[in-house]
Amino acid sequence: MFKKVLELCKVRGFLNNINxxxxxxxxxxxxxxxxxxxxxxxxxxxxxxxxxxxxEGSFGDTYEFARNVCQERSPFGIARVIKDTEDTFDxxxxxxxxxxxxxxxxxxIPSFSTQFFHDWxxxxxxxxxxxxxxxxxxxxxxxxxxxxxxxxxQIYAEHxxxxxxxxxxxxxxxxxxxVTRDHLYLKDGRKKVQAHYITSNISLSNMxxxxxxxxxxxxxxxxxxxxxxxxxxxxxxxxxxxxxxxTKSETLExxxxxxxxxxxxxxxxxxSCLLLPSTIKTTLESxxxxxxxxxxxxxxxxxxxxxxxxxxxxxxxxxxLKEQVHVTKLRxxxxxxxxxx
Amino acid sequence: MFKKVLELCKVRGFLNNINxxxxxxxxxxxxxxxxxxxxxxxxxxxxxxxxxxxxEGSFGDTYEFARNVCQERSPFGIARVIKDTEDTFDxxxxxxxxxxxxxxxxxxIPSFSTQFFHDWxxxxxxxxxxxxxxxxxxxxxxxxxxxxxxxxxQIYAEHxxxxxxxxxxxxxxxxxxxVTRDHLYLKDGRKKVQAHYITSNISLSNMxxxxxxxxxxxxxxxxxxxxxxxxxxxxxxxxxxxxxxxTKSETLExxxxxxxxxxxxxxxxxxSCLLLPSTIKTTLESxxxxxxxxxxxxxxxxxxxxxxxxxxxxxxxxxxLKEQVHVTKLRxxxxxxxxxx
Numbered sequence: 210m211f212k213k214v215l216e217l218c219k220v221r222g223f224l225n226n227i228n229x230x231x232x233x234x235x236x237x238x239x240x241x242x243x244x245x246x247x248x249x250x251x252x253x254x255x256x257x258x259x260x261x262x263x264x265e266g267s268f269g270d271t272y273e274f275a276r277n278v279c280q281e282r283s284p285f286g287i288a289r290v291i292k293d294t295e296d297t298f299d300x301x302x303x304x305x306x307x308x309x310x311x312x313x314x315x316x317x318i319p320s321f322s323t324q325f326f327h328d329w330x331x332x333x334x335x336x337x338x339x340x341x342x343x344x345x346x347x348x349x350x351x352x353x354x355x356x357x358x359x360x361x362x363q364i365y366a367e368h369x370x371x372x373x374x375x376x377x378x379x380x381x382x383x384x385x386x387x388v389t390r391d392h393l394y395l396k397d398g399r400k401k402v403q404a405h406y407i408t409s410n411i412s413l414s415n416m417x418x419x420x421x422x423x424x425x426x427x428x429x430x431x432x433x434x435x436x437x438x439x440x441x442x443x444x445x446x447x448x449x450x451x452x453x454x455x456t457k458s459e460t461l462e463x464x465x466x467x468x469x470x471x472x473x474x475x476x477x478x479x480x481s482c483l484l485l486p487s488t489i490k491t492t493l494e495s496x497x498x499x500x501x502x503x504x505x506x507x508x509x510x511x512x513x514x515x516x517x518x519x520x521x522x523x524x525x526x527x528x529x530l531k532e533q534v535h536v537t538k539l540r541x542x543x544x545x546x547x548x549x550x
Numbered sequence: 551m552f553k554k555v556l557e558l559c560k561v562r563g564f565l566n567n568i569n570x571x572x573x574x575x576x577x578x579x580x581x582x583x584x585x586x587x588x589x590x591x592x593x594x595x596x597x598x599x600x601x602x603x604x605x606e607g608s609f610g611d612t613y614e615f616a617r618n619v620c621q622e623r624s625p626f627g628i629a630r631v632i633k634d635t636e637d638t639f640d641x642x643x644x645x646x647x648x649x650x651x652x653x654x655x656x657x658x659i660p661s662f663s664t665q666f667f668h669d670w671x672x673x674x675x676x677x678x679x680x681x682x683x684x685x686x687x688x689x690x691x692x693x694x695x696x697x698x699x700x701x702x703x704q705i706y707a708e709h710x711x712x713x714x715x716x717x718x719x720x721x722x723x724x725x726x727x728x729v730t731r732d733h734l735y736l737k738d739g740r741k742k743v744q745a746h747y748i749t750s751n752i753s754l755s756n757m758x759x760x761x762x763x764x765x766x767x768x769x770x771x772x773x774x775x776x777x778x779x780x781x782x783x784x785x786x787x788x789x790x791x792x793x794x795x796x797t798k799s800e801t802l803e804x805x806x807x808x809x810x811x812x813x814x815x816x817x818x819x820x821x822s823c824l825l826l827p828s829t830i831k832t833t834l835e836s837x838x839x840x841x842x843x844x845x846x847x848x849x850x851x852x853x854x855x856x857x858x859x860x861x862x863x864x865x866x867x868x869x870x871l872k873e874q875v876h877v878t879k880l881r882x883x884x885x886x887x888x889x890x891x
Contacts, residue, residue, distance in 0.1 A: 222603075222619070225611040233607030236615055236628075240604055243591070250584070256817045258810065260825065262563075263581055266574030270566040274577055278563070282827045287577075469599070476597045484601065486623045 211370040214425045215303070217436060221502050223421060224303075231305040234417065237503060240446035240481065242417050245340075246311070248443060249411070252336050253313050254288050261286035261313065268387040272316075281396045283404055284325060286315040290413075298415035299373045311411040314385075318397045322405040326360070326380045329407055333376060334364055342424045342439035347375070358382050368422050375419055377410045420444060424504060430529065437526060438504030442547055448480050449543060450505045452496045452524075453487040454512040461489055464511045467536070471509060471521075474540050480547065501526055507546065509539065552711040555766045556644070558777060562843050564762060565644075572646040575758065578844060581787035581822065583758050586681075587652070589784060590752070593677050594654050595629050602654070605630035609728040613657075622737045624745055625666060627656040631754075639756035640714045652752040655726070659738045663746040667701070667721045670748055674717060675705055683765045683780035688716070699723050709763050716760055718751045761785060765845060771870065778867060779845030783888055789821050790884060791846045793837045793865075794828040795853040802830055805852045808877070812850060812862075815881050821888065842867055848887065850880065 215232075218224040223238035234242060254261045260279060264271040264287050271287050279285045294310045301308045317325045330349065338344035350363040360380040366373045382405050384390055394401040424438040442448065451468040455461040465487060472484045483505065493510065500508050510522040510531065521539060522531040534542050556573075559565040564579035575583060595602045601620060605612040605628050612628050620626045635651045642649045658666045671690065679685035691704040701721040707714045723746050725731055735742040765779040783789065792809040796802040806828060813825045824846065834851065841849050851863040851872065862880060863872040875883050 222615045225607050225615075227608075233611075235607060236603035236605060236612050239606040240595075242606070243604065247588075251820050254581075255820055255822050258814060262577035263584065264577060265580040265583070266566050266576060267568075270574075271577050274563045274566075278826065280827050473599060479592050479596055481596050485619065486621050 227305050233305050237446045244444050249311050259284045261288050264289035272388050283395045284317040288313045296377045296410050298412035300415040300418040301412055304414045309413045313409045315407045316404045318402055326407050340441045366419055379408045381406050437501035440504035442506050445504050445506050447483040447505045450483040450500045450508045452493055452508050452510050454493050568646050574646050578787045585785045590652050600625045602627035602629050613729050624736045625658040629654045637718045637751050639753035641756040641759040642753055645755045650754045654750045656748045657745045659743055667748050681782045707760055720749045722747050778842035781845035783847050786845050786847050788824040788846045791824040791841045791849045793849050793851050795834050
């Protein structure tokens with residue numbers, strides 16, 4: 210199965226093969242990676258009870274800034290993209306070049322740190338599950354504690370090809386190599402105590418391939434296997450594609466203009482759409498595999514009836530069922546579809 | 551004035567000084583840069599009449615993929631982040647290290663390319679203006695044409711400290727060094743013709759400092775200058791901040807919990823909020839300069855009345871006026887505020 214996934218990745222532009230076993234990210238994979246990074250930003254940097262600061266420059270300077278702004282009160286955190294890490298992520302071996310890691314450090318005073326680590330674990334696992342087509346896949350490793358009381362907990366994804374490490378969570382009670390000892394002291398009521406720090410580490414390319422494997426499925430359909438990528442709507446590189454069914458070239462032209470008009474509307478709402486040129490010869494059925502394997506959740510179908518009564522069909526990737534939507538309602542309907550997730 | 555801007559950048563975490571004249575991006579600057587990149591993605595990759603593909607790996611492979619997917623029909627484009635470029639952006643000299651460039655290449659057949667270049671110029675200038683606090687600042691240079699018919703047009707921003715290059719647009723009729731000659735041929739009706747290509751080049755750090763200078767203003771307020779950053783709502787690193795006014799410590803505690811509750815709600819909607827610890831001693835007036843200089847568009851003010859009647863005040867950075875909003879309506883009200891832009 211894993212070989213099939215890699216093959217699909219190459220054909221559909223998720224990955225470009227460069228060596229025998231190594232790939233670089235292709236254009237569709239780049240969009241998926243962009244969406245994953247955005248979801249990470251939303252979960253880690255914005256959507257938290259804690260102020261988290263993005264670090265582009267020096268960690269020490271960012272720490273100083275965060276500590277001052279937060280008036281030496283914990284918790285606060287620092288999120289950054291780094292190139293070196295102590296973790297080895299299984300899927301990274303399929304990629305050429307050095308991987309990038311999304312790394313977060315949260316500073317918490319000892320009286321809250323155990324509770325915080327516990328909440329943080331659950332929050333992170335929930336994040337992986339929320340974006341998954343098969344949430345049960347994600348589970349914790351056993352908690353490892355060393356002699357100094359530092360802890361390591363890992364989140365794994367269970368795939369057919371085996372267990373894959375997706376995130377490492379660490380709980381550290383000692384000094385942080387990037388912060389001087391004095392500055393690690395934060396306020397706990399009126400006294401000052403040395404903060405603990407909790408880290409999370411994710412490899413960007415490992416996460417990319419993990420979510421592709423996660424989404425891959427081949428249900429039976431009309432006695433044949435239908436390979437598809439069941440991406441979460443927030444992750445799908447393209448949210449909407451267009452398919453035109455016409456037998457006359459004038460109709461085709463008119464419907465192509467309508468598709469362009471609808472596509473512009475959706476793109477104005479920042480919905481990523483794929484609009485490909487159509488011909489008279491291509492049947493609707495021949496277009497589904499392409500869109501299913503790209504993981505496009507919905508395809509807008511325009512046919513000769515659309516020109517008469519204004520009704521388009523919205524085909525779902527997951528169910529293959531088609532809903533009727535009037536073209537004037539499409540924009541708000543699509544907005545609702547992608548908002549409620 | 552420019553010196554004042556740089557000073558504010560250092561104090562407020564937009565930039566961290568490392569040498570005499572060179573800086574790296576600070577945590578607040580990193581958020582701003584993130585928002586700028588998102589707006590660029592929305593404008594160039596998603597919000598277009600044209601399919602544009604994100605390139606992370608090799609340009610040649612991405613071109614091949616795009617050409618196949620688009621069935622050799624132009625226009626299509628490739629957007630990527632690169633490290634080398636022929637343009638020199640004025641503000642880049644204030645940054646340490648190699649700048650990154652947002653680079654887009656659009657491939658268009660000759661019969662449409664002149665019109666396309668013209669539309670593309672206007673679209674790009676509109677983008678700069680839309681995100682600006684002072685849209686008149688942005689103008690085109692004179693169009694330069696060389697012996698081969700290739701054209702160069704630049705977009706400049708006029709600041710008090712002088713004119714600053716913000717984007718270079720090029721129109722090329724020759725071969726593209728990254729694409730083989732054969733593959734540059736695209737369909738024009740039934741025949742195949744060598745495509746022209748149109749590029750756009752933006753420096754990420756130059757754009758960052760440009761929009762900070764663009765937003766900087768110091769209007770008179772109560773006989774004093776009030777320095778502030780009038781960021782566009784989409785660009786503001788923090789959209790909402792919180793200020794608490796209380797004289798008793800129990801009230802302060804209660805209002806702090808309310809602020810945390812409201813902050814969580816907004817962050818769940820992916821609104822970037824800044825929630826700082828409050829004390830009894832800090833007056834509201836002493837908090838405004840901080841939020842104004844961070845460019846936070848709205849501050850939610852909670853006071854003793856809020857506990858009685860549930861009404862909070864929403865202070866605008868630009869007008870300093872305060873609107874009454876019931877705390878239960880805050881979420882939808884803020885959503886509307888940031889949606890209609």
